[in-house]
Amino acid sequence: MTQDFARQDSAQQASASEALALPAELRGILEQNYPRFSEAEYKRRHDALARVMQSAGADHLLIVSAQNVGNATRWVTGWPGTNEALTIFRPGERMTMHVEYYNHVPQARLLARGVDVRWGEEKGIVKVSEELLRRGARRVGVIGPLTGPKWKALEGKLDLVGLDGEYIGLRMEKSDEEIAWLRIGAALSDAGMAALVAGTRPGMTEHELGNTIERAYVGLGGTTVIHFIASTPMAAPDVCVPRQFTSRRAIAAGDLVVCELSAAWWDYSGQVLRTFTVEAEPSALYRDLHATALAAYDAITKVIAPGVTAAALIEASAVIEQNGFTTYDDLVHGYGGGYFAPILGSKSRPAGHPATLTLRENMCLVVQPNVITRDEKAGVQIGELVRVTKTGCESLHRMPHGLFRAGEKI
Missing domain, CATH: 3.90.230.10 (Creatinase/methionine aminopeptidase superfamily)
Incomplete structure (x- = not known):
């Protein structure tokens, strides 16, 4: 029975590719359960962010998506972001992401490979503040829709700089x-x-x-x-x-x-x-x-x-x-x-x-x-x-x- 379902699934995937008449290299992307860019592509993106940080004098980045707004989280980690995702990025260190809701954490861990994904406990900005201070952050670049109250919650403890324009600049030329x-x-x-x-x-x-x-x-x-x-x-x-x-x-x-x-x-x-x-x-x-x-x-x-x-x-x-x-x-x-x-x-x-x-x-x-x-x-x-x-x-x-x-x- 399992083999029958596997054959049926394979046939459906082939039919999907044929429907779009895609070349072989694109069919391979389409037929993955959850497609992912190569590690080389993510390195390119992370290196570009490191250069932005250096220019801005930032030692950490906070990358934000909320209410399905803000695609930098996806670009950096592979997680599309749903209700909220707050990601701390620093070159050479493992990223930390606080996610809402709790039932979104398992798939966030599946898609955001190599990222320490945690539940935000409906107080994600507090968790982020604690983690940034634990890491010794001083000047933090912010990319994405960090709302006014949450911005204020951080700026009393950290020096914040908005880097949305720089992020947009990174997206204009495609790999x-x-x-x-x-x-x-x-x-x-x-x-x-x-x-x-x-x-x-x-x-x-x-x-x-x-x-x-x-x-x-x-x-x-x-x-x-x-x-x-x-x-x-x-x-x-x-x-x-x-x-x-x-x-x-x-x-x-x-x-x-x-x-x-x-x-x-x-x-x-x-x-x-x-x-x-x-x-x-x-x-x-x-x-x-x-x-x-x-x-x-x-x-x-x-x-x-x-x-x-x-x-x-x-x-x-x-x-x-x-x-x-x-x-x-x-x-x-x-x-x-x-x-x-x-x-x-x-x-x-x-x-x-x-x-x-x-x-x-x-x-x-x-x-x-x-x-x-x-x-x-x-x-x-x-x-x-x-x-x-x-x-x-x-x-x-x-x-x-x-x-x-x-x-x-x-």
Whole structure:
């Protein structure tokens, strides 16, 4: 009986890999019970943190996640963090992590290998303070959402310095292993989008569209970051960007559906944005919007390369305004472990962030020239996650571009 279950489990894992059509090296990651980066990758991260500490004059780090906010704990230890995780890091010493809740401790010990995981006893900050003082800490760098009362509880005993900005800087350029995981996240996202296009039918609610998306990747180990959806009649459109929350609106023939979707592989998500019609050809307006968006996408990705300034990406999108349209979403943003610079708007809808950053190899960006009408009644979604290469950029997604039709197999 046990052998039968083992064979069945093996067959299911193989089926999952085949569903995403992943190359062998990525299949190996997908088929682990709990995937983990290599020890060399963790050493790279810990060495980078040591350099940050040295620059800040910190002798210890306190790495915080709380209420599922703050991903530095995962990046440093492998534990995603749930209610609360408070990790003390010092180069060359075993890390100590205080976790809430008590029943989360066993899995935290399983995933945070080489870390002394303890129950926080609902007074984790007190336990952390005691441990830091026992270690002789004096100046402590803090990464993650340490709330005001807990910050105050420590600062009377220790010199604290916030290092969130430095941590973000470490995340902007991805390692080869991180890019591999992002490729899996992109494949899961593509699977969700393909399922949405193929499975949408008149009469379904937007809630059911969200369910259709998730069924494509949850069984493969993926998790939902976002699936923003909007539907509207092409003959009388009333929405220009996807909505963050679905409704009970029923899909009808003649509708247009737009979606922005990110499915994650253990915090490494893709992002894919697409548009499709329901039982109708696209109207002339939506053809123009989509053609403009695709032209802008092609122009932006053509100029992406190391050494290029963010301002050049905005300049490359000029076809949007030339064709009489504008945007609502950010035009481009950094991605992969966070929402990073460059965060760029179009010429007609600036983002409010400086466009001075210079692109570097292995930065990852979402390029999303989601073109809308100036009256904000109609719009399309197009775009995806790309990586800056030595000479240009590559998409981490494999889903083709196009103005699709519901029921189409992509």
